[in-house]
Amino acid sequence: MKKRITATLLCAAMVLGSLAGCGSQGTAGSAASTQAPSGENTEAASQAPSETKASTGDMVTLSLYIPTLAPYTEEAIAEVQDAVNEHLADNYGIQTKLVYTEIGNFEKAINLAMTTDELDVTCYFTGTGQLSNYVNNGQLLDITDYFNNASDELKNSFTEAEITASSMNGRMYGLVRKYQYGGTEVAVLNKDIVEEMGIDPASVTDMESLGEVLYKVHEAHPEIYALVPQSMNDMTWGSPWIGGIGLTSFAYTNDIDSTEVKSVFELENFREFCSYTHKWYQDGLIMADAISNTQEGSSMVTAGAAFATLHNADIDPLETLYPNTVSTSEFVSPRAIPTDIGNLQYGISANSAHPEEAFTLLSALYTDAKLHTLLSYGIEGKHYVINEDGRADYPEGMTAETEPYGGFAATATYPNYLLNPLKATAVVDDYKAAVDEWNNKVKVSRTFGFYFDTTEYGDFLTAYKNLEEKYMHSIKTGSVALDDVLPTIQSELEAIGFYDMLAKVQEELDAYLAQQ
Numbered sequence: 470m471k472k473r474i475t476a477t478l479l480c481a482a483m484v485l486g487s488l489a490g491c492g493s494q495g496t497a498g499s500a501a502s503t504q505a506p507s508g509e510n511t512e513a514a515s516q517a518p519s520e521t522k523a524s525t526g527d528m529v530t531l532s533l534y535i536p537t538l539a540p541y542t543e544e545a546i547a548e549v550q551d552a553v554n555e556h557l558a559d560n561y562g563i564q565t566k567l568v569y570t571e572i573g574n575f576e577k578a579i580n581l582a583m584t585t586d587e588l589d590v591t592c593y594f595t596g597t598g599q600l601s602n603y604v605n606n607g608q609l610l611d612i613t614d615y616f617n618n619a620s621d622e623l624k625n626s627f628t629e630a631e632i633t634a635s636s637m638n639g640r641m642y643g644l645v646r647k648y649q650y651g652g653t654e655v656a657v658l659n660k661d662i663v664e665e666m667g668i669d670p671a672s673v674t675d676m677e678s679l680g681e682v683l684y685k686v687h688e689a690h691p692e693i694y695a696l697v698p699q700s701m702n703d704m705t706w707g708s709p710w711i712g713g714i715g716l717t718s719f720a721y722t723n724d725i726d727s728t729e730v731k732s733v734f735e736l737e738n739f740r741e742f743c744s745y746t747h748k749w750y751q752d753g754l755i756m757a758d759a760i761s762n763t764q765e766g767s768s769m770v771t772a773g774a775a776f777a778t779l780h781n782a783d784i785d786p787l788e789t790l791y792p793n794t795v796s797t798s799e800f801v802s803p804r805a806i807p808t809d810i811g812n813l814q815y816g817i818s819a820n821s822a823h824p825e826e827a828f829t830l831l832s833a834l835y836t837d838a839k840l841h842t843l844l845s846y847g848i849e850g851k852h853y854v855i856n857e858d859g860r861a862d863y864p865e866g867m868t869a870e871t872e873p874y875g876g877f878a879a880t881a882t883y884p885n886y887l888l889n890p891l892k893a894t895a896v897v898d899d900y901k902a903a904v905d906e907w908n909n910k911v912k913v914s915r916t917f918g919f920y921f922d923t924t925e926y927g928d929f930l931t932a933y934k935n936l937e938e939k940y941m942h943s944i945k946t947g948s949v950a951l952d953d954v955l956p957t958i959q960s961e962l963e964a965i966g967f968y969d970m971l972a973k974v975q976e977e978l979d980a981y982l983a984q985q
Contacts, residue, residue: 529826530564534582534591536575536882539875545847549874553843560840561833563826567844572882582818583608589821590831592882593643595812601637601716601920603816609642610817615828616641623832626885628908633918634811643816644835647885649904651805651911652781654707656797657767659776662686663795673797676745679777683754686776694775695754697766702759704746704945707781709738709801711914713808715921719933719967720974725804725912728982730975732967734940734951734958743944743951750947759946767791784907789896804912807919815884838888845883846890847874855890862893919981921974932965 550567557563568588570578575592576599582588583603593599593609603609613636616624626647635643656679658670666689673679687695698704714720714730721733733739749755756762756775766778771791780787780796783803787796815834817827833840846853846861852874856862861877863869869878880886887901897903923930940958943949962968 528558528562528564529823530566531589531821531823531827531830532566532568532582532587533830534568534570534575534579534588536572536592537569537875538572538879538882539869539872541569541875542873545852545873548851549843549847549876552848553840556840556843557830557833560837561829563829565830580608583820586818586820586822588818589823589827590815590817590834592813592815592884595634595716595808595814600635600642600814601922602924604637604642605922605924607819610819610821610824610827611640611642612644612817612828612831613641615825616644619828619832620836622836626835630805630810630908630913630917635814635816637920643814644831644884645811646813646815646883647835647887647904648813649783649907649911650810651803651908651913652707652783652809653799653803654705654709654801655780655782655787655799656777657770657780657787657791657794658682658797659770659773660793660795661773662690662776670795670797675800676742679797679800680745680749680754683749683777684752687752687754690776693773694756694769696749696777696779697756697764697769697775698759698762698946699766699779699781701764702762702942702946704759704942704947705779705781707779707801708742710736710742711804711806711916713806714914714916715919715974715978716807717921717923717974718930719937720921720971722914722916725914728915728978730971730978732958732962732971733937734944734955734962740951743947746945746947747950748947755947760943760948767794770794784900784903785896789894802912803907803910805914805917807914807917810913810917813882834884836885836888841883841885841888842890845876845880845886847877853877856893858893859890860893860895861890915982916978918985919978921977926970929966929970933967936961936965 546567546569550565553567554564557565568582576594579588579591579593583591593603600609627644630650631645632641635641635645656673658668658673662668663670666685668682668685673682683695699706709724710733711722711725711727712718712720712733714722719732720730721736721739722728722730723736723738746755750757750759766775767780767787767790769775770778771793773793779800782796782799788794815831817824817831821827834844835841849855851864852872853861854864863872863877872878876883880889887904891898891900936958940949940954944951944954
């Protein structure tokens with residue numbers, strides 16, 4: 470859950486129906502909000518790969534579909550494609566055609582392309598259960614045997630959790646993006662006020678201690694908001710309760726260890742959280758128009774318009790992303806909900822005419838540092854440079870806004886950024902070690918790996934989505950008391966058949982856990 474990375478992917482997911490990110494290894498987040506200028510596919514201008522040191526005449530050309538989070542020019546894509554193809558010809562005897570599509574149109578584009586043989590290798594999102602759709606629709610190739618016979622380097626790159634995240638019914642259908650997964654929850658505080666009032670951020674360890682600080686700040690600075698939502702009208706992306714059970718949108722558990730599925734509105738941890746926010750809202754600590762807020766909480770804290778916002782965190786200190794802020798202690802231990810792991814993957818279309826060669830390309834994307842750096846950063850000396858500290862940076866005079874090849878500005882949708890040179894803005898010296906250390910301490914939900922097929926329940930899913938959207942944010946921001954609306958919510962849940970559906974999920978989850 471990389472702050473801005475996972476955040477942007479999740480925002481895109483809402484628009485698409487699934488994630489993506491801003492950048493990685495310390496990339497500034499500003500460029501990531503600038504989408505590619507067109508919703509159409511952008512292919513390299515030279516449709517036929519140029520001649521390389523090795524003869525390319527008889528080589529298989531494989532299409533590679535990648536979503537964009539920043540602008541790319543056709544000329545830059547063509548230049549990178551030529552460089553990539555020279556490397557592929559010399560090392561793998563294959564060629565590729567790069568197909569970039571802006572993230573808002575990406576799922577539609579690949580769903581259409583996968584009905585033909587024009588798509589070979591593609592990125593795809595799985596944060597809201599798309600993997601099951603692709604598998605059930607016969608769109609993704611079963612790569613289990615290819616993976617089992619692959620190099621140890623490839624197989625050792627993935628944890629058991631990551632393999633599970635790309636599998637259904639014991640068969641693999643893709644490879645997850647190599648990244649840290651899961652997160653914790655903290656509060657981000659305005660540094661100036663912290664120093665002015667002598668507040669110890671480390672002493673803020675939960676909602677109770679946060680409230681004590683908020684009341685003091687509200688008294689000293691009534692002209693600013695004491696607490697604002699993390700993003701728009703969403704009070705927090707992190708929470709002690711767990712969603713996404715069975716890769717569904719409606720089944721929750723009270724915490725990471727629980728296996729009893731419930732309505733989110735009936736969870737004890739949700740009730741406790743909302744009791745705090747409602748009291749704070751009533752006492753004027755939370756912005757009165759939180760439900761209609763259109764700003765990022767971190768931006769308001771940075772600017773001094775607010776003192777605090779709740780925020781998810783992982784290996785990168787939030788202070789490096791948000792100037793003039795400090796973070797509290799963790800409210801929730803590092804944990805991963807079922808949809809956190811592998812919410813962006815790469816796989817092979819079931820209609821690919823060249824599955825063996827496609828797996829060769831797929832494997833190389835996760836193990837070949839030169840290839841991955843070329844593909845994601847572009848051409849050294851032109852799209853990025855290595856500075857005197859041995860880190861990657863923009864060439865002199867170039868910025869995220871003017872770079873012609875957007876991968877350097879926003880690498881979150883590429884397969885394995887751990888292969889790339891560190892960026893000048895990176896806040897750790899070894900991202901692979903940091904990610905491995907983080908992933909080893911993240912606690913994974915006991916329900917991880919369980920999948921509940923909602924294919925036949927489209928009407929129910931729509932009805933539930935509308936119900937949750939109707940109540941969720943007004944309750945989380947504290948503008949509405951949970952107890953005041955819970956009887957109505959329960960009545961509406963009953964009317965759409967929610968409790969019958971939940972019983973089915975619980976029955977299948979219990980059977981799944983019994984087999985583990």
